[in-house]
Amino acid sequence: MTVPATSKSEFAEQGYTLARGLFSKQEVEALRAHFHRVNRDHHRASDNITDASDPLARYPRVMQPHRWDETSLNWMIDPRLNQWMRAILGREPYAVQTMFYFKPPGARGQALHQDQFYLRVDPGTCVAAWLAIDRCDEANGCLRIVPGTHDIPVLCTLDADTEVSFTADTVELPPGYEPIPLIMEPGDVLFFNGQLVHGSYPNSTADRFRRAMIGHYIVGEAEAVAKWYHPVLRMDGSEINLGVSEQGGPCGVWVERDGEQVAVLEGLETRQEHRSRRRA
Numbered sequence: 001m002t003v004p005a006t007s008k009s010e011f012a013e014q015g016y017t018l019a020r021g022l023f024s025k026q027e028v029e030a031l032r033a034h035f036h037r038v039n040r041d042h043h044r045a046s047d048n049i050t051d052a053s054d055p056l057a058r059y060p061r062v063m064q065p066h067r068w069d070e071t072s073l074n075w076m077i078d079p080r081l082n083q084w085m086r087a088i089l090g091r092e093p094y095a096v097q098t099m100f101y102f103k104p105p106g107a108r109g110q111a112l113h114q115d116q117f118y119l120r121v122d123p124g125t126c127v128a129a130w131l132a133i134d135r136c137d138e139a140n141g142c143l144r145i146v147p148g149t150h151d152i153p154v155l156c157t158l159d160a161d162t163e164v165s166f167t168a169d170t171v172e173l174p175p176g177y178e179p180i181p182l183i184m185e186p187g188d189v190l191f192f193n194g195q196l197v198h199g200s201y202p203n204s205t206a207d208r209f210r211r212a213m214i215g216h217y218i219v220g221e222a223e224a225v226a227k228w229y230h231p232v233l234r235m236d237g238s239e240i241n242l243g244v245s246e247q248g249g250p251c252g253v254w255v256e257r258d259g260e261q262v263a264v265l266e267g268l269e270t271r272q273e274h275r276s277r278r279r280a
């Protein structure tokens with residue numbers, strides 16, 4: 001399969017592109033069954049969810065499974081993901097994170113954020129590969145992205161509404177910037193860059209999971225990434241030694257310039273220890 005030229009230009013111009021049907025129904029079904037076994041056999045609380053009535057207490061997301069699970073490692077460095085990222089990024093990425101989200105019926109979503117806030121890739125940014133395991137639509141809390149945010153700086157954060165988000169930080173958006181839902185079918189992969197503001201609303205269905213397998217990568221000229229994302233892997237699975245990037249410092253705030261809202265690096269991150277920094 002070749003990567004369409006339109007996908008390359010879309011990614012450059014909008015910060016995201018959708019690869020429809022990149023994984024087969026059988027592959028997606030195998031991943032779904034695999035992670036339900038992982039949940040059954042290695043069930044571990046995450047995200048500090050202690051309320052047993054929270055659907056996420058029963059189905060916490062699985063963080064960094066590629067570090068101990070071959071299925072996840074193989075998915076993370078799958079040649080199709082590599083091929084797409086080489087095409088849209090212009091060079092091979094390095095792999096730094098995997099996550100599996102179950103998002104069961106009734107689960108909260110994840111407040112709007114930028115992945116680069118957590119990963120701090122330097123120089124450059126990160127890119128996500130987000131594989132839909134189920135049909136994802138507005139009812140079950142599909143991924144939402146905010147067009148026009150792919151080339152803004154990392155924004156300063158504020159408290160999220162934890163009634164609807166299981167993460168505690170979010171970013172502010174000026175008028176005119178609206179999250180749009182991305183309707184995806186099982187096997188579709190969305191690639192998006194680390195600056196693009198994205199997140200999801202709760203799963204409001206009574207009976208449909210919204211599962212996703214997610215990989216985070218960094219563009220190959222990067223020299224450093226935040227400490228939580230080490231070891232860094234090449235796309236053949238071997239380790240590469242990169243530096244550790246610093247957290248904190250300047251962050252973006254919205255200001256009006258010539259009648260338009262623009263994000264400029266005039267804020268300062270003040271929190272000493274960020275609550276959910278490891279939870280991109």
Ligand SMILES: O=C(O)CCC(=O)C(=O)O
Binds near residue numbers: 128198200280
């Ligand atoms: O799947 C979601 O609801 C959010 C995922 C996300 O924010 C991410 O992959 O960085």
